[in-house]
Structure formats: C-alpha cells, structure tokens
Amino acid sequence: MDVDGRADVAIVGAGFTGLSAALHLAMGGADVAVLEAGEPGWGASGRNGGQVIPGLKEDPREIIARFGAGPGEQMIKASGAAADLVFDLIRGHHMDVDYQQSGWIQAAHAQNMLPALRLRHGDWAAREANVAWLERDEMTQAMGDDRYQGGWIDKRGGGVQPLSYARGLAKAAQKQGARIHGSSPVQSLTRDGTGWRLETASGILTADKVILATNGYTDGLWPGLAQSVVPVYSVQVATTPLGENIRGKILGGGEVLSDTHRVLWYFRQDGHGRLIMGGGGSAYESGAVKIYESLRDRVRQLLPEAGEVSFEFAWNGKVAMTTDHYPHLHEPAPGLWAALGYNGRGVAMATMMGRVMADRVLDRGDPEFDFATSPIRPLHVHGLRGIAVTATRAYYRLRDALEG
Ligand SMILES: Cc1cc2nc3c(=O)[nH]c(=O)nc-3n(C[C@H](O)[C@H](O)[C@H](O)COP(=O)(O)OP(=O)(O)OC[C@H]3O[C@@H](n4cnc5c(N)ncnc54)[C@H](O)[C@@H]3O)c2cc1C
Structure with missing residues (x-):
C-alpha cells in the first residue's frame, strides 16, 4: 500500500483466514482492503501439507460436552462443512488449483x-x-501394506496444492472488488473515532471494521493476542516424483492420510506423484530444519521399494497451537475480530473462520455456520513455550515408541 486509503473493512494477513474473509465480504458487497506483510499465502497457508480435513481435534460428543448443545452443534456443523467449503470455493470460482476431494x-x-x-x-x-469405517484389509489395500x-x-476431505489455493482465493477476492496489498506490514492498529486506523511504513488505512488474520505470525498489533497461542515451526518434505509402479500402490485412490502417532505421520501424493509428508514440529526454526532428516527415515520405512529417497523440496512454517486444541474466535473491541489457532488443521477451518467473520462483520450471522467467541487469554507461561514444546515432543516420541 503506497498511498493513504479507506475501506469498510481492513483485513490484516492474507492467508486462508484473511483471504476467505475478504472473498466472502466482497461477495456480500463490502469494500475490503487486505494488508499482508509478505505476499498472499506467504505464511502457513502457502506452506502446509495440503490436507483438507473436516472437523476439529475433539469429537462431536466432546464438543457438545464442552460448549453445550446449542453452540456445540453450530461448531460441529461449521467444522464438518469446512472441507466442502474449500472444494466448493475452488470449483465455484474456477481456481487454477491441483485438488482432489477423495477423502x-x-x-x-x-x-x-x-x-x-x-x-x-x-x-x-x-x-x-x-x-x-475401514477394516484392516481395506486399510491395507489403500496403503499397499499392512x-x-x-x-x-x-x-468430505481431500488434498490441495496450498499455495495455488491461497492465490486462487486472492484472485477470486480481487475479482469481487477486494484490494490486496502485499509487502505492507501493519505497524500499528489504533482507534480512530468509531473506526480504526492501520499504519504501514508507506500509508495509512482507515476502516470501520478490522479483521486480524495473522495466526502463527501474530505480532504485537493487539495486546495479548500473540501470547494466547503457541507458535510451532511445522515441517514438510516433497520427494521427487515416485515411479509409476509405486504411485498406484500408496493412496492410489487420491486419499490423504494422517495416523494416530502422537508425533503425527501425515502424507499424500500430489498431482505429479510426489509424496508430500509432514510430521513433528519445533519451537525454533533451527529445530525444524533438523526434522527433515527424520522424515527421510519415515519415507524409507513407508516406501522401502523406492530405494534412495531424494527430496525435491523441504520447508517449514509456523502454525498456532492453542492449549484447549480449539481455534479461537475473538471480538476484543467493537468492530474488531480475530481468528487463529487451528492446531495444524487450518486449510479447511481457516477458510471457514474467514467466512464466519465475514458473516459477523456483515451482521448476517448464519446459524448453520457459527463459532463460539471467547475472550483473549494470554498464556502465563508463554515465555517458557520453547521448553514446553521441546518437552512435549520428547514425551510424545517416547509414548509412540512404547506403543510400537
Ligand atoms: C508446514 C505446515 C504444514 C501444515 N499442514 C497442514 C495440513 O496438511 N492441513 C491443514 O489443515 N493445516 C495444515 N497446516 C496449518 C495451516 O496451514 C494453517 O492453519 C493455516 O494456513 C492458517 O491460515 P491463516 O490465514 O490463519 O494464517 P497464515 O497463512 O499463517 O497467514 C497469516 C499471515 O499474516 C501475515 N501477517 C502477520 N502479521 C502481519 C502484520 N502485522 N501486517 C501484515 N501482515 C501480517 C503473515 O505474513 C501471514 O501471511 C500446516 C502448517 C504448516 C506451517
């Protein structure tokens, strides 16, 4: 953004949350401007494993027990419909995205x-x-081993090329009239009469309403928000394209898979036959880089017949974890919303939360797809998060090893 401007709604962050909000707001007739520090999809949205997973970490019965039948059912409906929303947006807006809704x-x-x-x-x-339900023999068939x-x-789930999806959302939002400004980190957010003032190095944006969509990259723009989540560097690798004989064997139906290890194994094949695999995380980027090698061992175990494993790409990015394992939706001041903390499940859920916030801004709450709002709760031990993440990972690895 290189000149001062005005908008009905300003959105900070151009990942799935911010771009989905921008698209839904623009489709609803709002004048929207998105301010992004990097480029659309620069954060976790362009760096993830591309697994589109419906639902939340906790099961429907646990959601009801925690939130009660009314809000609980709304959250179940919203999270259950989140993957369909992703694929419907891709199809409906003719996005140029490699995707499969194969489960x-x-x-x-x-x-x-x-x-x-x-x-x-x-x-x-x-x-x-x-x-x-998949019995053992059906699982063996899907995996090619037992x-x-x-x-x-x-x-309802499936896979997407995540950066293409982020760019597809950005283009669709632009077509609907949203303005998207890359290389525009917001340096301060302050009250301006009944609206808001967002300052960047090269321009000031004033807006009636603001959405903060900064997830694991949240900085000090709003007090306590960054301290309410634990940012963890999560890791991905992509092999060189697998040989034709192996491609059909593992997840040949185009499904994506995660397992029940506490230090999760998750993988899929992309449209070029690469195995895209993730797993593990670190509080520090230096720690994340060390995980690439452990993923090489996993790929060897998974595909012994593939021989020496070469990675075409390896990368990492920050996810925001919450201690209750739920995404958090906040409205900390009139006309200000924030959603973050998807705990590694944000492809579907961030897209849905963008829509939920757009509905709130447009004051047209959809009872089918709503989500409970909570106050921002900074974690008292936030300063010790590095130690906590490292210790939890070591404990989980031990439990995984004991369970075989
Ligand atoms: C390696 C990895 C693998 C993952 N795998 C999966 C998966 O397979 N399936 C799944 O569902 N989820 C996965 N996730 C999680 C998922 O990617 C995220 O939950 C989701 O992308 C969050 O989207 P978002 O828009 O909220 O945040 P982000 O995409 O992180 O976007 C936040 C944006 O805010 C911008 N920003 C921050 N501060 C400012 C500021 N002051 N001014 C302007 N801009 C700012 C940042 O530059 C960034 O682009 C993975 C994440 C990672 C990192």
Missing part, C-alpha cells in the same frame, strides 16, 4: 487406538456425514 483417512498405528477412532467415526456417521490396524475415512 481423508485417519489410520490407527496401534490396536489401542482403534476404540477412539470407532467413536469418532460413529459420531460423524450419526450426523450422516459421508464417512466409512502397517495400520484399521481406521476410518471422511470422504
């Missing part, structure tokens, strides 16, 4: 994980979601 498999790495997966599958089946004990598939 997300959650696989049990040990027998003792099966009961929890059965409950989860049962919760969604009871809500008539498009899900199916490493997993069974699991379930949520056919």
